[in-house]
Amino acid sequence: MKIIRLGLYVVGIGLIAATMLFSLSTTVQDALLKRMVGAAFARTPEEPFDGLRVFMCGTSSPLPAPGRAQACVAVTAGENLYIVDAGARAPQTFNLAGMPLTNLRGIFLTHFHSDHIAAIGDFNLLSWVAGRPEPLEIIGPVGVDEVAAGFNQAYAQDSAYRTAHHGAALLPPHLSQLHPRAVEPGVVLERDGLVVTAFAVNHEPVSPAFGYRFDYRGRSLVISGDTVADDSLRQAAEGADLLLHDAISLPIVQALEAGAQAAGLDRQATIFADIQTYHAPVKDVYELAEQANVGKLALYHFVPPPRNALFRQIFRRNAPSGVVFTEDAMRLDLPTGSKEIKVH
Ligand SMILES: [Zn+2]
């Protein structure tokens, strides 16, 4: 006991001494600051990677979840980076992971619910400031023009201030403008070996709503967007290496509905009842992935996002082995010339 107490005294005195040192010596502060800034700007060159690289920039849905941004999946193919959906807080996940926003070529929108579009303005601004050499394309179902025009209008004054401040050579005004492109189901992009195909999904009453399939040098990825597990999705996912699918846990949402009802919170109870029919219950997704012969299934856009070990366990009930429950900043690599998927 005495030894422990003595140890605590020594640690305490050490902490006080360290605090005094930092608070008294500006020389030490400046030296540490210089080291930290140097480390922050030090560039560790990305290892060359040939294949499809998936980065989870947001795995949540509208319900709040500490540590998770709303829906966002980043896909890198060669030099080109694309994002599927831009939910709130996703740019922070991106920046903290040091993803190269200069390479951002476009944002695919699955539909226009707020948890899929809220961060479009930030992604556009951050990539413009980072030096993106082309205007940012916003590709999505009919209605995307309205969304892009709204963001362009909302950010018009901010863009003008920044060009006035830093000069048009550094921040050309035309690169601050989002370029919308409304598309129909079918091939919507072909560039440097990457082919992106849009397909209709069932997120009624939200219509049209799309999922996207990425094919690149023999590897394939399907992103469901928000949908029930329906036939159009099964067809699009046929034989894909990786299926990223939204997922609802009915036991949890039904418990939330019953709890809200018991507490007299009728509005919340109605909302928990309504959302049960337009996302895919996990057991339906497991069946769909098997029927479609998908190489690997990964779940994201959790409804609700699991906030503790109990929720995580309930979400994982009856999950086949190998299913990935994604987290923010998770990376999944699909190297060309193999069937492998590396989860980081
Ligand atoms: Zn959503």
Ligand SMILES: [Zn+2]
């Ligand atoms: Zn939605």
